[in-house]
Amino acid sequence: MSRGTLLPKSGHHDRRLEVSIAGIPLRNPTVLASGILGMSASSAGLAVALGAGAVTFKSCGLEPRKGHPCPAVVPFEHGLLNAVGLSNPGAEQMAREIADFRQRFQIPVFASIFGKTVAEFGQVAEIISKARPHLIEVNVSCPNVESELGTPFGLDGAVTAEITRVVKRASEGIPVAIKLSPQAHGIGRIARACQDAGADAITAINTVGPGMVIDPVLRRPILSNRVGGVSGGAVLPIAVRCVYEIASQVTIPIIGTGGVSRADHALQLILAGATGIGIGTGLHEAGDGVFTDVCQGLSDYLDRNGLDNLDKLRGAAHD
Amino acid sequence: MSRGTLLPKSGHHDRRLEVSIAGIPLRNPTVLASGILGMSASSAGLAVALGAGAVTFKSCGLEPRKGHPCPAVVPFEHGLLNAVGLSNPGAEQMAREIADFRQRFQIPVFASIFGKTVAEFGQVAEIISKARPHLIEVNVSCPNVESELGTPFGLDGAVTAEITRVVKRASEGIPVAIKLSPQAHGIGRIARACQDAGADAITAINTVGPGMVIDPVLRRPILSNRVGGVSGGAVLPIAVRCVYEIASQVTIPIIGTGGVSRADHALQLILAGATGIGIGTGLHEAGDGVFTDVCQGLSDYLDRNGLDNLDKLRGAAHD
Amino acid sequence: MTDGIHSPFEGTPVAVVTSPVPVRIEDVIVHHEALKTFVLEAPFPVAPGQFIMLWLPGVDEKPFSPSLVTQRWRLRAGRIEVTARAVGPFTRALMACRPGQTVGIRGPFGQGFSLEPCSLLVGGGMGIAPLRYLADALDSNGLPFQAMLGARTAADLLFVDWFQRRSASFYTDDGSAGVSGPVTQSLDVELESGQFRAVCACGPEPMLLAVKKACETHSIPYQLAFERYMKCGIGLCGQCCMDGTGIRVCKEGPVLTARELAGVTELGLPHRDATGARGPSGHI
Amino acid sequence: MTDGIHSPFEGTPVAVVTSPVPVRIEDVIVHHEALKTFVLEAPFPVAPGQFIMLWLPGVDEKPFSPSLVTQRWRLRAGRIEVTARAVGPFTRALMACRPGQTVGIRGPFGQGFSLEPCSLLVGGGMGIAPLRYLADALDSNGLPFQAMLGARTAADLLFVDWFQRRSASFYTDDGSAGVSGPVTQSLDVELESGQFRAVCACGPEPMLLAVKKACETHSIPYQLAFERYMKCGIGLCGQCCMDGTGIRVCKEGPVLTARELAGVTELGLPHRDATGARGPSGHI
Ligand SMILES: Cc1cc2nc3c(=O)[nH]c(=O)nc-3n(C[C@H](O)[C@H](O)[C@H](O)COP(=O)(O)OP(=O)(O)OC[C@H]3O[C@@H](n4cnc5c(N)ncnc54)[C@H](O)[C@@H]3O)c2cc1C
Ligand SMILES: Cc1cc2nc3c(=O)[nH]c(=O)nc-3n(C[C@H](O)[C@H](O)[C@H](O)COP(=O)(O)OP(=O)(O)OC[C@H]3O[C@@H](n4cnc5c(N)ncnc54)[C@H](O)[C@@H]3O)c2cc1C
Ligand SMILES: Cc1cc2nc3c(=O)[nH]c(=O)nc-3n(C[C@H](O)[C@H](O)[C@H](O)COP(=O)(O)O)c2cc1C
Numbered sequence A, B: 001m002s003r004g005t006l007l008p009k010s011g012h013h014d015r016r017l018e019v020s021i022a023g024i025p026l027r028n029p030t031v032l033a034s035g036i037l038g039m040s041a042s043s044a045g046l047a048v049a050l051g052a053g054a055v056t057f058k059s060c061g062l063e064p065r066k067g068h069p070c071p072a073v074v075p076f077e078h079g080l081l082n083a084v085g086l087s088n089p090g091a092e093q094m095a096r097e098i099a100d101f102r103q104r105f106q107i108p109v110f111a112s113i114f115g116k117t118v119a120e121f122g123q124v125a126e127i128i129s130k131a132r133p134h135l136i137e138v139n140v141s142c143p144n145v146e147s148e149l150g151t152p153f154g155l156d157g158a159v160t161a162e163i164t165r166v167v168k169r170a171s172e173g174i175p176v177a178i179k180l181s182p183q184a185h186g187i188g189r190i191a192r193a194c195q196d197a198g199a200d201a202i203t204a205i206n207t208v209g210p211g212m213v214i215d216p217v218l219r220r221p222i223l224s225n226r227v228g229g230v231s232g233g234a235v236l237p238i239a240v241r242c243v244y245e246i247a248s249q250v251t252i253p254i255i256g257t258g259g260v261s262r263a264d265h266a267l268q269l270i271l272a273g274a275t276g277i278g279i280g281t282g283l284h285e286a287g288d289g290v291f292t293d294v295c296q297g298l299s300d301y302l303d304r305n306g307l308d309n310l311d312k313l314r315g316a317a318h319d
Numbered sequence C, D: 001m002t003d004g005i006h007s008p009f010e011g012t013p014v015a016v017v018t019s020p021v022p023v024r025i026e027d028v029i030v031h032h033e034a035l036k037t038f039v040l041e042a043p044f045p046v047a048p049g050q051f052i053m054l055w056l057p058g059v060d061e062k063p064f065s066p067s068l069v070t071q072r073w074r075l076r077a078g079r080i081e082v083t084a085r086a087v088g089p090f091t092r093a094l095m096a097c098r099p100g101q102t103v104g105i106r107g108p109f110g111q112g113f114s115l116e117p118c119s120l121l122v123g124g125g126m127g128i129a130p131l132r133y134l135a136d137a138l139d140s141n142g143l144p145f146q147a148m149l150g151a152r153t154a155a156d157l158l159f160v161d162w163f164q165r166r167s168a169s170f171y172t173d174d175g176s177a178g179v180s181g182p183v184t185q186s187l188d189v190e191l192e193s194g195q196f197r198a199v200c201a202c203g204p205e206p207m208l209l210a211v212k213k214a215c216e217t218h219s220i221p222y223q224l225a226f227e228r229y230m231k232c233g234i235g236l237c238g239q240c241c242m243d244g245t246g247i248r249v250c251k252e253g254p255v256l257t258a259r260e261l262a263g264v265t266e267l268g269l270p271h272r273d274a275t276g277a278r279g280p281s282g283h284i
C-alpha cells in the first residue's frame, strides 16, 4: 500500500513572491480559502506546512451550527459543489482556535465571519477580534444558507457597505476584507462601496451559482441541501472577470479566489489585479502540493521574464 | 489525411423520445441552442442532419450587427467563453432564412429575437412572425451587449413580463418562449411572471458569468470584448438548478440548456423538469455526434428502466 | 473527479470515485435487529481499512469501513459488505433498508491496513467488522495472523463463526462469551511471546490507546484505525483533522501508524462534533 | 479543450489547440510593403491547406493558411510561415508587426490537402501562399507535381524563385510576368494531357470554379481551398457555412472536394459578411 506521504512538504521559498495585504506581510501570495481545512488551529496548520502564505479560517457565526447533512460536498466533472451550510463551532470557540494558531504558527491568519443580521456581523467581529487575527474576512456572500438567512447581503451594495462599517467599528483596528459574491450585478461598484465604507481589502469570489447535481438512477439531487455553491476549475473565468472589474474600481488589495489549481490560473488573477491568491478546491483538484506548485510556477514565470517581484504583473491586463 | 466524415449522420429514431413543446411535436427532445450553427437555413439544416429534434436560429435584432471582433469564442479547460456580440443580419434577412428553412426541412424551427428597448422586441417579433417559425424564443438575457444595451432585461421580473406581453401581442399566435439568465436572482419567480404574462415556454439558461480569460504571456484578456458568457460543461450544475427552480414555479414546458454533451447531462435536466434539451457547446465538446449520442443514451436509459416515454422522468427529482 | 491511489490487491492505480454511485443492496444479513450486514454491488475496489461514504438519499451520508469486499469488481461481480450497528438516525434508517433498494456509495477513501506477515489483529465492538475484511485479505495472501476480539456481550461479538475457523480468541465485558474482561487484558503477554511482527487494531479509542501503549512497550509496529466525524471524506473540509499536526483521518487515515500519529495531541479526548466543537457530547 | 485530428505528416493524432498560444515573430520577409511573410514559432503542426487563427491583441483575429511549416515543432524548433497581403484593418496592422513581437495563434483548423502523386497545383494571388507549403510537402514526400500560378501583376506573384526551382508556369493579368491572362486559360490543355491525377487549387472563387469545371470535364478529382468569413474557426458559430448543405468551411473545409461540394448552392455568390448577410458588399 502506498501511504500518502505526509508533511512537512518543504514548501517553496522565493522572496520575490512576498506580498503585503492591508499591511500584512505574506511569504507568498497564496491564501488558504475559507471553508477549506481551517476548522481548527491544527487543521489550518496543515496548510502552513503545505506552503500557504496565509490561512483563512472557516466562517463562523454567533452560535454553533451543525450545517447541512451529507452529502454536503460533491465533485462534478469540472469542479465541486458544496452546501456545508456554514457548520461552525461558534465565534467563541473559533476565537480560541485562532488564538491557538497565532501562538503556534508564524504565518498570517484571517478569521472569517458571517451574521444573520447586520448587527450580528458586528457582534461576531467583536468576539473574534479578541483572538487578534491579522485580518477579518466578512462573508456576505454565502449561498448555502439563503432560505434561512434571506437574500445574500452581498448582492446589495448599500447593505454590504453598512456591514463593512459595523465590522470596522467592532474590530479594533484589525484590517477587514469583504468577501463578495459573483452573483452580484455590478460587483465593481459594490467593492467600491466597501472601500468607501472603510474596507481594507476585497476577497473575490465566493462560490458561483448555486448549482445542482442530480443522480440519474436515484433521480434526486445528490446534495442534501439540493443546491450548493460551485467552486473549482469551472469558476476560474468568473473569478478572473470579477477581480478585473473590482480592480478597475478600487485601490485596496484584492484576494483573488476561485478555480486556482495551477500557476497560470494564479497569474490570470494577478494580471487581473489580485494581490493575494485564494486556494480552496485546488487542494482537491491538484492535491496537497498545490500551494508549493503554484508558487514554483510563479517563480519560474518571474525567472523567464526577468522580474524581481509580482508588482509589475498586478493588474497588467488592464489597458 | 483523415477527412472529417460529413453528413448525413443516420440520426437516432425512437418514438419513445418524442416530446411536445407548447404544442409543437419534436422527434426527440434535443434542440439546437441559439447562436450555434443557426445563421442560415443551410447551417441550421446541418443540425437537422446531425439529429436535432428542433433548431433555434441565432438571435436577431432590428438592424444588422457585426458583433465584436475576434477572438469572440475561446475555450477554456472546462467550457467555452463567447462574446460574439449578437452579430446577425437583422430580422428581415433572418425571416427569409427561417422561411427558407421551413420550406426545406421538416423539423420545428425556433426563431430567437432581442431588442434594445421593450418596444423593439415587439417590432422584431412582428417581422420574424412573417416567416412563421414554430416558436419565437425571446433572448432577454444576452450578457455580451450590456454596455451598449444597459442592464440585461432578464434580471428584472417585471420588465421580462412586459417584454413577454409585447412579444405575445406581436407574434400572431406563434408560441413564445422566454430565455432566462442564470444571473437572475429568483429565476423561478421571473419564470412565473413570464408564464403569467402569457409565455408558452421557458428556455434556461443563457450563458453564465460573464467570465474572462487572460493570456499570461501577452498579459491581456483574450476575448476582444474582454468578457464573455460561459457555456459548456462548467455550467451544467447551474442549468440543472435553474431548471429545477423554474419547474417548481411554472407549468409551461422548459427547454433546459447548458453544458449538455452526454445523455446523463440531459437526464439531469429532464429529472429537474425540462421537456426540451438545448445543446450548443456540446457540439464542440462531444463533436457532431452529440445529438445522436444523447438520444441514444436516453433510449438506453428507457430500455434499462422499462419506460415507454420521458414523461415519468420529467421533474422526477422533485419530491 | 478522481485521484489516483494504489489498490493493494490489484496492483494498479485505482481511481477514487468521489461522486456517489448508485448500487443495489443485494442482501441483508441480520446479526440482530440493530446489527446488520449489508451486501452491496461493488463499483470500485476497497482495501481493508479504507472506507466508503454510504448515502441514504433523503437521510444522510456516513463513513463505513467494509467488513468484506470481494475482488471481482472489474467483472461487475464484486460485493462490498458493510456491517453497521444502529446508534443514531442514520444507522437506524439503514436498519430499515431491504434487498433490492438502491443506495449511493463513493470511495475508496483514505489509507487502509498494510498486509504484514505475523499480524495480531485486535478488534473491539464494531471494530471487528473491518478486521474481518483484513483477516480475509491476509488469508488470501497466505499471511498468518491471530485475532483477539472483544465486545460488550456475546450478542455484540461479530463474525464469531468465521473467526473461529481461523485463529482467534474472544473477550466480553460481561463474560457471556470467551474470556471475561477487556480484549486488551492479555495483550502484553501476547506481544511478549515474540510471535507478532505487526499489530492492527480497530475499536473504541481507549482500546486503541491501550494497544498503542503495549506496542510501544514491546517495540512492535502498529496500525490503528480511527474514527472521526466526517463531512467531505476527501481531505478538504478539515472536519476530521486531529489536533497537533492537523492530520486528516479521512485522507492520511483512517489507519494511522506511529509515524503519522507523532505530534497528535487529541488521542483519547472527546471527538469534535458536526459543528467542529470538541464537546463533552462527542463520544470517544 | 482539444479535438483529436490526424496530422498527415506525423502519423499520430494531433490535438487542436483552440485557445491562442503566444508565439514570437521570428522574422518578417518583405515581398513588398503590403505583402509580407511572417515567420512564427510553431507550437503545433499544421498540414498544407489547414489554417490557423492569427490574433493581433487589441486588433482582431483572422484565418490564415501557412505558406510553409517546418515540421520540427515537437523539438520546439518548428516554424510557421504566414504570407499576407494588406487588404483591410487587420492585415494593415499585421504589416506593422516586427520581429520579436508576440502574437497569438491557435489551430490547426479544418481539413487540408491530401498529398497525391501527379498533382497539378493551380494558384491565384494570395492563393499561391498555401500552395507553396503544399508543394514543399509533396517535394518532401517525393511526389511529383506541377504548378500554374497567376496574379494581377508580376509584383503580386509570390514565391516565384522558389517555384521556378520546381516545375511551374506563371501568368499575370497584365502580362508583366509569364503568360498574359488568367491562370486558368490553358487548364483544359494541361488536363487533356493525362499526366495529372489530381488538382489542388487555391485562389479567388471564380478561379476555383473554373478549375472545378475543367476537372469535371476531364474527370479529374479536385481539391479546392475556399475562404469564407470566420468567427469561431471551430465549427460552432455557423458563420462560415455554405448554402445548400450547410457545410462548414472552417471544419469540413477549407479544402473541399467534389464529395463535400455536392449540394452546395452558393459557389460564386458574394460571401456572407460579419453580420451573416450575403451582401453585394461581400467579395467573392
Ligand atoms: C472511517 C470510519 C469507518 C466506520 N466504519 C463503520 C462500520 O463499519 N460500521 C459502523 O456501524 N460504523 C462505522 N463507523 C461509524 C459510523 O460512521 C457511525 O456509526 C455513523 O456515522 C453513525 O451515524 P448515526 O446517524 O446513526 O448516529 P449519530 O447519532 O449521528 O452518531 C453516533 C455517533 O457516530 C459518530 N458519527 C456520526 N456521524 C459521523 C460521521 N459523519 N463521521 C464519523 N462519525 C460519525 C459520532 O461519533 C456520533 O457520536 C465508521 C466511522 C468512520 C469514521
Ligand atoms: C482559410 C483561410 C485562409 C486564408 N489564408 C490567407 C493567407 O494565407 N494570406 C492572406 O493574406 N489572407 C488569407 N486569408 C484571408 C484573410 O483572412 C483576410 O485577408 C483577412 O481576414 C482580411 O482582414 P482585414 O481586416 O485585413 O480586411 P477586411 O477589410 O476585414 O476584409 C477584407 C476581406 O477579407 C475577408 N475577411 C475579413 N475577415 C475575415 C474573416 N474573419 N474570415 C475570413 N475572411 C475574412 C473578407 O472577405 C473581406 O472582404 C485566408 C482566409 C481564410 C478563410
Ligand atoms: C467545502 C467548501 C466550504 C466553503 N466554506 C466557505 C465558508 O465557510 N466561508 C466562505 O467565505 N467561503 C467558503 N467557501 C468558498 C471558498 O472559500 C472559495 O471562495 C470558493 O470555493 C472559490 O474558490 P476555490 O475554487 O479555490 O475553491 C467554501 C468552499 C468550499 C469548496
Ligand SMILES: Cc1cc2nc3c(=O)[nH]c(=O)nc-3n(C[C@H](O)[C@H](O)[C@H](O)COP(=O)(O)O)c2cc1C
Pocket: B033, B034, B035, B036, B058, B059, B073, B080, B082, B084, B086, B112, B139, B142, B179, B205, B206, B207, B230, B231, B232, B233, B235, B257, B258, B259, B260, B278, B279, B280, B281, B282, D236, D237
Ligand atoms: C458561440 C455562442 C453564441 C451564442 N449566441 C447566442 C444567441 O445569439 N442568443 C442566445 O439566446 N443564446 C446564445 N448563446 C447561448 C446558448 O444558446 C446557450 O444558452 C448557452 O451556450 C448554454 O448552453 P450550452 O452549454 O449547451 O452551450 C450562444 C452560445 C455560444 C457558445
Ligand code: FES
Pocket: C229, C230, C231, C232, C233, C234, C235, C236, C237, C238, C239, C240, C241, C248, C249, C250, C251
Ligand atoms: S472529512 Fe473533510 S477533511 Fe476529512
Ligand code: FES
Pocket: D229, D230, D231, D232, D233, D234, D235, D236, D237, D238, D239, D240, D241, D248, D249, D250, D251
Ligand atoms: S467559423 Fe464558426 S462555424 Fe466556421
